[in-house]
Amino acid sequence: MNRGILLVVGFGVGLSFGLMANSAGAQAMVGPSLADSQSALAAAEAAAVEMGVGLTCAVVDSRGALVALARMDSARYFTADVAVGKARASAAFGAPSGALSNVGSLGLDTVIEGGGMLFLQGAVPITKNGQSVGAMGCSGAASQQDEDAATAGVAAMG
Numbered sequence: 001m002n003r004g005i006l007l008v009v010g011f012g013v014g015l016s017f018g019l020m021a022n023s024a025g026a027q028a029m030v031g032p033s034l035a036d037s038q039s040a041l042a043a044a045e046a047a048a049v050e051m052g053v054g055l056t057c058a059v060v061d062s063r064g065a066l067v068a069l070a071r072m073d074s075a076r077y078f079t080a081d082v083a084v085g086k087a088r089a090s091a092a093f094g095a096p097s098g099a100l101s102n103v104g105s106l107g108l109d110t111v112i113e114g115g116g117m118l119f120l121q122g123a124v125p126i127t128k129n130g131q132s133v134g135a136m137g138c139s140g141a142a143s144q145q146d147e148d149a150a151t152a153g154v155a156a157m158g
Contacts, residue, residue: 031061087137122146
C-alpha cells in the first residue's frame, strides 16, 4: 500500500478514536445543574404556595433545553408548555421574558434555533459570572406572580 495512503488512513483512524473518546465523556456545562434547578423549583413552589396559586415552573439551559420542570397539582395542564416557552425566551435574550414583547413582535421566535419561545411576563434569566446560563419560567397565575415565583427560584440557586 502507498505510504501516503497509510498515513491518511492512520490519521483518520486516530482522529475517529479521539472524537469518540471526547464524545463519550461528559459534555461541557451549558446551564444550571439538575441540583440547582431542583432547589429553584422548590423555592418557586414555596413562593406559589405563599401566594395561594398553582404554578408550573421550568428551568432551561442557555440553549433553551429543558433541565427540570415541576407542575403543582393545582396547575392546569397547558402551563407546562407556557412555562418552558417563557423560559426559552428569557434564556435566548438574557432578559426577563416580559421585557421582550417588542422582540416577539418581530417574529424571531420562528427563526431562532429551537423556537417555542413565548414573550410573556413570567421568566427571568439565570446568570453566573455576569453571563446568562439559562432561565426559569413559571405559568399558572397572574403574570407578575409568575415572575415573582421565578425570581424566588433563581434567588435560591447556589
